[in-house]
Amino acid sequence: MTDHSESLDLWPAPSASRAVDATVTVPGSKSVTNRALILAALAADPGWLRRPLRSRDTLLMADALRSLGIGIEETVSSNSAVSGLPQGRGESWRVIPALPQAPATVDVGNAGTVMRFLPPLAALAEGEVRFDGDPRSHERPLRSLIDALRSLGARVEDGGRGSMPLTVHGVGSLDGGPVEVDASTSSQFISALLLSAPRFNQGVEVRHTGRTLPSLPHIRMTVDMLRRAGVQVDAPDSGGEPNVWRVTPGALLGRDLVVEPDLSNAQPFLAAALVTGGTVTIPDWPVRTTQPGDALRHIFTEMGGTCTLDDRGLTFSGSGRVRGIDADLGEVGELTPGIAAVAALAEGESVLRGVAHLRLHETDRLAALTKEINALGGDVTETEDGLRIRPRALRGGVFHTYEDHRLATAGAVLGLVVKDVEIENIATTGKTMPDFPDLWHRMLAGEGA
Ligand SMILES: O=C(O)C1=C[C@@H](OP(=O)(O)O)[C@@H](O)[C@H](O)C1
Numbered sequence: 001m002t003d004h005s006e007s008l009d010l011w012p013a014p015s016a017s018r019a020v021d022a023t024v025t026v027p028g029s030k031s032v033t034n035r036a037l038i039l040a041a042l043a044a045d046p047g048w049l050r051r052p053l054r055s056r057d058t059l060l061m062a063d064a065l066r067s068l069g070i071g072i073e074e075t076v077s078s079n080s081a082v083s084g085l086p087q088g089r090g091e092s093w094r095v096i097p098a099l100p101q102a103p104a105t106v107d108v109g110n111a112g113t114v115m116r117f118l119p120p121l122a123a124l125a126e127g128e129v130r131f132d133g134d135p136r137s138h139e140r141p142l143r144s145l146i147d148a149l150r151s152l153g154a155r156v157e158d159g160g161r162g163s164m165p166l167t168v169h170g171v172g173s174l175d176g177g178p179v180e181v182d183a184s185t186s187s188q189f190i191s192a193l194l195l196s197a198p199r200f201n202q203g204v205e206v207r208h209t210g211r212t213l214p215s216l217p218h219i220r221m222t223v224d225m226l227r228r229a230g231v232q233v234d235a236p237d238s239g240g241e242p243n244v245w246r247v248t249p250g251a252l253l254g255r256d257l258v259v260e261p262d263l264s265n266a267q268p269f270l271a272a273a274l275v276t277g278g279t280v281t282i283p284d285w286p287v288r289t290t291q292p293g294d295a296l297r298h299i300f301t302e303m304g305g306t307c308t309l310d311d312r313g314l315t316f317s318g319s320g321r322v323r324g325i326d327a328d329l330g331e332v333g334e335l336t337p338g339i340a341a342v343a344a345l346a347e348g349e350s351v352l353r354g355v356a357h358l359r360l361h362e363t364d365r366l367a368a369l370t371k372e373i374n375a376l377g378g379d380v381t382e383t384e385d386g387l388r389i390r391p392r393a394l395r396g397g398v399f400h401t402y403e404d405h406r407l408a409t410a411g412a413v414l415g416l417v418v419k420d421v422e423i424e425n426i427a428t429t430g431k432t433m434p435d436f437p438d439l440w441h442r443m444l445a446g447e448g449a
């Protein structure tokens with residue numbers, strides 16, 4: 001966690017003068033969009049992504065694939081009958097697959113999905129693919145993935161750092177086969193190996209050797225999307241050996257895929273309903289999904305709300321009271337900042353466990369949440385694997401965000417009920433939700449209600 005000067009942009013977080021009552025159409029899922037791009041790039045025939053997320057992380061992925069010779073054409077159609085989508089939501093990306101080409105240079109920004117999912121794909125190119133990104137990308141874990149790629153036959157040069165920047169020297173194919181990986185610092189190592197594995201000569205058998213494994217729903221998402229692309233995958237969930245995933249080599253189908261709304265980015269809006277005792281509807285909430293954000297239906301209900309999932313989407317209402325929670329968030333780590341913000345406004349104590357790996361996310365999220373909530377008068381203590389949050393009256397002040405989109409949206413939730421909160425660098429929400437300030441203001445104006 002680096003400290004940032006207060007001369008950066010400050011966004012006065014709007015406070016809610018009454019209970020919110022709004023319908024909020026949330027942009028597409030980052031995790032689905034970036035997996036869909038990889039799978040479409042490796043497919044045997046062209047595919048479509050409908051309603052892809054347009055944000056820094058997904059545009060970095062699209063640009064990287066373009067630099068590797070993959071065609072990605074963006075079309076916006078006001079008549080989206082072709083995809084059965086409501087009027088005005090017809091943006092589609094057509095992906096024309098190709099053998100990955102080198103030499104190429106990839107900017108990974110601070111996108112975990114780009115820095116982890118692309119090196120295995122780059123190993124299929126013939127030549128040099130150089131990767132680098134934001135200073136924080138140099139600190140995020142990558143060593144287990146680099147070691148795994150090497151043992152699968154790839155040549156990766158990382159200057160002995162085990163992190164960005166690195167160069168993959170491909171020879172046009174990768175052997176693949178059995179490999180061990182310790183994914184206790186990031187589930188993305190496993191997803192990364194599985195996503196490109198149908199194109200490895202022997203596919204892959206990934207065995208996770210670490211003690212813990214975070215973000216299991218995201219691995220399920222990888223398996224589910226591979227299977228929908230026609231790939232045979234054995235996974236622990238479907239009767240396979242615990243901690244082992246097997247991908248059979250073979251062709252991937254080009255798909256026509258509608259990207260689900262990002263349920264983790266729905267979180268601040270649902271939190272707004274919870275902390276103001278209001279109601280928010282999120283249209284197109286999927287009935288079945290692998291997204292971890294779906295767990296919010298249960299988590300925020302336990303914290304004091306109620307919800308209904310029907311044809312209109314998910315409608316979530318607060319009761320006017322917010323309860324503390326004791327929860328293991330290991331499977332849904334990316335929800336932690338938003339849950340911590342709600343917990344800081346609750347009547348009772350909360351203990352958030354199972355999220356030590358958040359210290360290695362966009363920033364050290366446990367340190368950042370502790371420091372920033374406490375700077376507003378809160379009582380947050382860092383534990384070995386999470387946070388203990390005790391209720392205390394909060395006051396206004398500057399909420400620093402450390403270039404972390406989820407810190408910024410968590411601060412906005414606090415600002416709804418705590419007067420005079422200013423969020424540093426709200427534009428950092430552009431990592432996954434560039435429209436956040438606008439959607440937030442529209443929610444408060446009751447638009448769509
Ligand atoms: O595969 C994915 O799309 C993601 C996996 C998770 O990463 P970690 O397992 O590193 O937490 C999650 O936190 C991240 O936001 C997205």
Ligand SMILES: C=C(OP(=O)(O)O)C(=O)O
Pocket residue numbers: 110111112113334361362406432
């Ligand atoms: C951890 C996150 O992102 P990344 O994909 O960069 O790991 C996140 O979005 O909360």
